[in-house]
Amino acid sequence: MNKLLAIVKREYTQRVRARMFIVTTVLLPFAMAMFGIAPALVLSIESGTPMRVVVLDGTGKIFGRLRGYLQAEPEPATQDEGNPTARNNPIEKARQESFVLEQASTVGSSATQVQADLERRLGAKEIDAYLLLPPDVLQSGRAQFFRRNTSDLISTRRIQEALDSAIREQRLIDAHVDQQTMTNLARSVDFETTRISGAGTERDSGGGFILVFAGGFLMYISVLLYGQVVLGAVIEEKETRIAEVLFSSVRPFTLMMGKLLGVSLVALTQLAIWGLAFGAFALYGVNVLASKGIPTHMPAVPLMFFVYFVLFFLLGYFVYSTLYALIGSVVTTAQEGGQLAFPIIILLVISFYLFLPVSRNPDSTLSFWLSMIPFFAPVSMLVRIVTQTPPFWQIALSLVIGFSTAALLTWVASRIYRVGMLMYGKRPSIPELFRWVRQS
Amino acid sequence: MTNNEITVKVDHVTKTFGEFTAVKDLSLEVRPGRIFGLLGPNGAGKSTTIRMIVNITAPDTGSISLFGRKISSQLQDRIGYLPEERGLYKSMKVSEQLRFFAQLKNVSGKDADQRIDRWLAQLKISEWKLKKTRELSKGMQQKVQFISAVLHDPDLLILDEPFSGLDPVNVDLLTDVVLELKRTGKTIIFSTHQMNIAEKICDDICLLNRSQKVLEGSIREVKKRFGRNSVALRIEGGNGSLTTSDLISKIEHHSDEMEVLLAPDADPQVFLKQLINSGAAVTKFEMVEPSLHDIFIEKVSEAR
Numbered sequence: 001m002n003k004l005l006a007i008v009k010r011e012y013t014q015r016v017r018a019r020m021f022i023v024t025t026v027l028l029p030f031a032m033a034m035f036g037i038a039p040a041l042v043l044s045i046e047s048g049t050p051m052r053v054v055v056l057d058g059t060g061k062i063f064g065r066l067r068g069y070l071q072a073e074p075e076p077a078t079q080d081e082g083n084p085t086a087r088n089n090p091i092e093k094a095r096q097e098s099f100v101l102e103q104a105s106t107v108g109s110s111a112t113q114v115q116a117d118l119e120r121r122l123g124a125k126e127i128d129a130y131l132l133l134p135p136d137v138l139q140s141g142r143a144q145f146f147r148r149n150t151s152d153l154i155s156t157r158r159i160q161e162a163l164d165s166a167i168r169e170q171r172l173i174d175a176h177v178d179q180q181t182m183t184n185l186a187r188s189v190d191f192e193t194t195r196i197s198g199a200g201t202e203r204d205s206g207g208g209f210i211l212v213f214a215g216g217f218l219m220y221i222s223v224l225l226y227g228q229v230v231l232g233a234v235i236e237e238k239e240t241r242i243a244e245v246l247f248s249s250v251r252p253f254t255l256m257m258g259k260l261l262g263v264s265l266v267a268l269t270q271l272a273i274w275g276l277a278f279g280a281f282a283l284y285g286v287n288v289l290a291s292k293g294i295p296t297h298m299p300a301v302p303l304m305f306f307v308y309f310v311l312f313f314l315l316g317y318f319v320y321s322t323l324y325a326l327i328g329s330v331v332t333t334a335q336e337g338g339q340l341a342f343p344i345i346i347l348l349v350i351s352f353y354l355f356l357p358v359s360r361n362p363d364s365t366l367s368f369w370l371s372m373i374p375f376f377a378p379v380s381m382l383v384r385i386v387t388q389t390p391p392f393w394q395i396a397l398s399l400v401i402g403f404s405t406a407a408l409l410t411w412v413a414s415r416i417y418r419v420g421m422l423m424y425g426k427r428p429s430i431p432e433l434f435r436w437v438r439q440s
Numbered sequence: 441m442t443n444n445e446i447t448v449k450v451d452h453v454t455k456t457f458g459e460f461t462a463v464k465d466l467s468l469e470v471r472p473g474r475i476f477g478l479l480g481p482n483g484a485g486k487s488t489t490i491r492m493i494v495n496i497t498a499p500d501t502g503s504i505s506l507f508g509r510k511i512s513s514q515l516q517d518r519i520g521y522l523p524e525e526r527g528l529y530k531s532m533k534v535s536e537q538l539r540f541f542a543q544l545k546n547v548s549g550k551d552a553d554q555r556i557d558r559w560l561a562q563l564k565i566s567e568w569k570l571k572k573t574r575e576l577s578k579g580m581q582q583k584v585q586f587i588s589a590v591l592h593d594p595d596l597l598i599l600d601e602p603f604s605g606l607d608p609v610n611v612d613l614l615t616d617v618v619l620e621l622k623r624t625g626k627t628i629i630f631s632t633h634q635m636n637i638a639e640k641i642c643d644d645i646c647l648l649n650r651s652q653k654v655l656e657g658s659i660r661e662v663k664k665r666f667g668r669n670s671v672a673l674r675i676e677g678g679n680g681s682l683t684t685s686d687l688i689s690k691i692e693h694h695s696d697e698m699e700v701l702l703a704p705d706a707d708p709q710v711f712l713k714q715l716i717n718s719g720a721a722v723t724k725f726e727m728v729e730p731s732l733h734d735i736f737i738e739k740v741s742e743a744r
Binding site: 018243249251 | 546
C-alpha cells in the first residue's frame with residue numbers, strides 16, 4: 001500500500017508541478033473564451049466596410065422597412081424591432097452596420113434607364129449590389145438581386161430574409177392588420193417538455209440531457225487530453241530503462257495502478273480548476289443577466305443525477321484510460337502508441353453517438369445491453385437514467401461490470417508490460433501477447 | 441551446508457524466450473557475506489539469471505530460493521539491485537528520486553532522508569543533492585543509482601556491471617564501498633565481464649557461457665585447478681640448457697622475458713637448479729598463476 005501511494009504521489013507531483021500542466025490549465029479556458037468572442041470580433045472587423053446596396057423600389061413602400069431591418073443609421077428604423085437592449089449588443093450592432101442602403105430615384109426616367117445606370121455604378125465599384133423590386137412585388141413575390149461578389153452567401157441571405165419580413169409586413173398592413181395583432185401573431189411558441197416518471201409528473205426543461213451531454217463531452221475531452229498522458233506515463237520507464245529497478249521493488253499491477261491513479265488525480269485536479277472557474281463565470285453571468293432584468297432559471301435536476309453523473313464519468317474515464325495503458329504496455333515509443341490509440345478515439349465517438357438510439361428507446365433490449373458494455377455504458381446509462389430511470393440493480397450492475405473491466409484491463413496491461421519490458425525493440429504479435437499474459 | 445546458510449540458491453533453472461534458451465539447467469549457490477562473481481561474455485545469460493533472482497521474471501523450470509525461502513515480492517525488499525541498463529527520472533531532483541526509490545522498498549521518508557545525506561557524502565556528490573538528474577554527468581548518475589540500490593540497507597546486493605563507464609578514481613571509490621559492505625556482512629552478487637575487477641574483489645565465481653555454467657568455485661580453487669606450471673623467466677647466458685632440458689614443454693618469448701611452460705610433472709625447483717648449473721644468471725624466476733582473464737578466454741574459446 002505504501003508503495004502504491006509512493007507511485008501515485010510521484011506521478012501526481014511530477015505532473016502537476018510541470019510547466020505544461022500550468023500552461024494548459026490557464027490556456028484552455030482562455031481558448032474557449034476566444035471561441036466565444038472571436039465571431040463577434042470578426043463581425044466587427046467586417047463592419048468597417050459596409051456593403052453598399054441600392055434598392056429600386058417599384059412599390060415605394062418596402063424600402064423603409066427593408067432599411068429598418070438591415071441598417072440602423074443614418075435614421076432609425078420606422079419601428080423598433082424586438083429587444084431594445086439588442087441595439088447595444090456589439091454583435092447586433094455589427095449586423096446592422098454592415099449595410100448602407102440607398103433608394104434609387106425613379107423620377108424622370110424609366111425603369112430600364114435606372115437599371116442601366118445602376119449597372120454602370122456597379123461596374124465602377126461605386127456600389128456593391130442593387131435590388132430590383134418590381135411594382136407587383138407584393139403580389140408576385142418576385143425580386144431580383146444583382147451583385148459583384150456572389151460568393152458572399154451570408155449577406156445575400158440576410159438581405160433575402162430582411163426582404164421576406166418587409167414584404168410580409170407590408171402585405172399584413174395592406175390587409176388592414178394592426179401593429180398589435182401583428183406582434184401577437186409573430187410571437188414564437190413556448191415549447192415545454194414534460195417528463196413522466198413512475199413517481200408522477202415533473203417538469204423537465206432538458207436539464208437532464210444537458211447533464212448527459214456535459215458528461216459525454218467531459219469524458220471525451222478528458223480521455224483525449226489524458227489518454228495520451230497515461231500512455232506516456234506507462235512508456236516513460238520503458239524509454240528511460242527504469243522499469244527494471246521498479247519491478248525489482250513493486251508488483252507490476254501496483255505500478256500500473258499507481259500510474260493510472262496518479263495521472264487521473266492530475267486530470268481531476270485540472271477539471272476541478274476548470275469547473276470552479278466555469279462555475280464562477282456562470283454565476284457572474286447569471287447575476288449580470290438578472291441585473292438587466294432578464295430572467296434565468298437553472299434547469300431542475302434531481303440530486304441523484306449528479307451522483308450518477310460523477311460515477312459514470314469516472315467509469316468512462318477509467319475504462320478508456322486503461323485502454324491507453326494497455327497500448328502503452330505493448331509499444332516501445334510514445335509515437336508508436338499514438339498511432340495505435342486511434343481506434344480508442346473511434347470507440348469513444350461511437351459511444352457518444354449511441355446517445356441517439358438509446359434516448360429514443362431507453363427501455364429497449366438494445367439500450368439495456370449497450371448500458372452494460374463498459375465502453376458504451378457511461379453515455380448510454382446516463383441517457384437511460386435521465387429519460388426513464390432503469391431499476392437500481394441495472395445501474396449498479398453496469399458500474400460493477402465497468403469498474404471490474406477497468407481493473408482487469410489494468411492487470412492484463414501490467415502482465416504484458418512486465419514481459420514486454422524484457423524484450424526491447426520488437427512489437428509483439430497478438431498470440432505472443434496472450435502468451436505473455438499467461439506466463440510471467 | 442543447510443539451506444539457511446545459503447543466501448541465494450538457484451536450482452536447475454531453465455529460462456527460454458521463444459526459441460532462444462537464455463539460461464539452461466543452471467544451479468548455483470551464493471554464500472552469505474561473500475562476493476559472488478557472475479562472469480561470462482555478453483549474452484551468456486547473466487542478466488536473465490539476475491532478473492530471475494530479483495523476481496522480475498520467473499524461471500520456466502527449476503526453483504530459486506532466497507534466505508532459505510521461496511522468492512516472493514516481500515523478499516524483494518531485502519534485495520538491492522543495480523541493473524546494467526541504467527535509468528533515472530530525468531526531471532526529478534537527486535534527493536526526490538532517491539527518496540522515491542527508498543519508499544518503494546518500504547523505507548520511511550524520514551529514515552530515507554538521513555541515509556540519503558550519508559550516502560551522498562560518502563560518494564562525494566553531496567553538492568548535487570538538489571540538482572535535477574539531467575544536469576548530472578553519466579558517472580554521477582551512476583553513483584546516484586548505486587545509492588538507490590543500497591539505500592534500504594539490503595542483505596543481498598546485486599550489481600550488474602557497476603563500474604562500466606566510470607573513471608579509475610570512481611572505480612576505486614566504489615570498490616572500497618563494495619568491500620566495506622561485505623565487511624558489514626552483506627552478500628553481494630557481482631556480474632561483469634571485466635575479469636581484472638572480478639579478480640580483485642570476488643570470493644567465489646561462476647562462469648557462464650552460452651546459457652550454461654562452465655566453471656564455478658572460489659577464486660583460489662579455480663586458479664589452482666588451472667595452474668599450468670609455468671614460470672616467468674629472465675636469464676643471461678646458459679641458453680643451451682633451455683633447449684636441451686626435458687623438463688620444458690613450451691617456451692613463449694615476450695619483450696624482455698620468457699614464459700616457460702614446464703612438463704606436467706616437472707618440479708620447478710629442479711628446473712631452477714638446472715639453470716644455475718648451466719651457468720645462467722637468473723634475474724627473474726616467478727611461478728605464474730593463470731589470471732581470471734586467461735581462464736575466461738580459455739573456457740570461452742573452448743566452447744567455440
